Amino acid sequence: MPTSIIAGMSTFVAVDIGGTHIRAAAYQEDNPTPFAHQRVRSLAKEPGIFDRLVATIKSVWPENERVQAIGMASPGPLDPEAGVILATPNIPAWQNFPLTNQLSQLFEVPVYLGNDANLAALGEWKFGAGRGHHDVLYLTISTGIGGGVIIRDRLLQGFHGLAAELGHVTVLAGGPVCSCGYAGHLEALASGPAIVRYVVERLQDGAASSLHDGIKFNARDVADAASQGDALAREAFERAGEYLGIGVASFLHIFDPSIVIFGGGVSQSGPLLFEPFETSLKKHVFNPHYLDNLAITTAALGDDAGLLGALARAQMG
């Protein structure tokens, strides 16, 4: 494999495998704007997803330049060191699937794999809201809560590659059941579905609201109702913010980062979530030093965080 000096500019291909779309992009050096980009529906539950993945990568593959490596972000659980997808809920065909081996044989370059939330953290650290920081806590809040942690410029991955599952940390033992089936996790208290569930439960108890039980609504609808003054909807976000503050206080005590970055759809709810969150965080941090020069911000890369994290991973080698 020629070094970048021999080959001219270093070229990398990054891939983000989502539940609904596969994205691939080709990059030169550290430039986070790709010179080629493709996005296709993953049709993840249908057979043939591996072939669609290969075709998507080929569509961005440069003709006249040697690619140094492929970086890949995928939902977990996965084993980043072995490059194996253990079981990902959206892609039933991939059980213990040796993804990086298969791709490196086909494309004849090294392939690196990482959990999507972990790589989003890496992307934000290298190209986004976390630039210049060495200790980053990243949380993505949407239908689930995912995490990624950078410690002294290195991604926390753990012995089995399963670290930083920050949504699956118990903050209220015996509390509401999480999507994973276990009780009292942060995800069960502060994710989008947790906000919706709280509203539904209170409606069933007879609470007044502009939202109606029986008519399907999502966290975005609750946010809209809250911004129109709906008391129950506001209460649902206040409760989520309270638990998010409790969880993040614990994460400060655990990791002591210099920045906390929020990604994911629910983190776009603005003050509705972040005012009660910040109040709760300050109330629950057990030593004020944790807050000295601590930055708290939303993610800068939007939907590109996974792709740019995959790029950063490929560049790290």
Place this chain on the structure above:
Amino acid sequence: MPTSIIAGMSTFVAVDIGGTHIRAAAYQEDNPTPFAHQRVRSLAKEPGIFDRLVATIKSVWPENERVQAIGMASPGPLDPEAGVILATPNIPAWQNFPLTNQLSQLFEVPVYLGNDANLAALGEWKFGAGRGHHDVLYLTISTGIGGGVIIRDRLLQGFHGLAAELGHVTVLAGGPVCSCGYAGHLEALASGPAIVRYVVERLQDGAASSLHDGIKFNARDVADAASQGDALAREAFERAGEYLGIGVASFLHIFDPSIVIFGGGVSQSGPLLFEPFETSLKKHVFNPHYLDNLAITTAALGDDAGLLGALARAQMG
């Protein structure tokens, strides 16, 4: 500063500042058996503790060899990078006290400072139960719960040096109040005083036991009662083990270590604590892969963990 090749054997001095005792020891190379050792009462609340510390270090200082560095373990909170004790409850005189600067001026060698639980983890990793592991979770359970974490052979310290406060993580929001004043921390549910408090509260509710409210007892007494068949005492340990399992499951999800090491007096309670703990851990781990080849063990270094951690810290430079 001559290198070890010029100076012959490398010599290090390690110090462990405890609430009741100061210990200092001098070591050669990687040999964890000191060639000089001193232990004095710290009389921490009386004035003059710094002078007693200096005298203790001098008493182990080698006459004919050059010391490479001093490593120091102290209760926190402290700033390991600046070498400053922020405020340690047992030593009122040391508020924002620049400990390493003062000592390095006196002894003319570099001085390194770390939180006692963090350095105990480092000691167990280098010299004790964690040898050969790269990802270590260490918990000390006694009157409090302290933590130390090694990630890929590096000590987790955080941006302000306040990381790994694993006793002060909320596992039961709104739960019993911790020694730090905040509710529902692991320390408030699984430390020695938490076990005692549970027994006292149940006695006050009229529960039958060989232990009596009004007569002072500690976690050791509860353990003795439990091993003599006292149902309430057993229940207190079962409850602590249950919460410890919930907390450690979260720490697996967060750090994904290859070994969990328990230090501190309460961790010597044996199956009384660890049977309910292991049951709870297995029940609360949300993906069985975390347990693959995971070692769970008690600390190997006993009271020397802090001292040997300080040695390891000094050697790392």
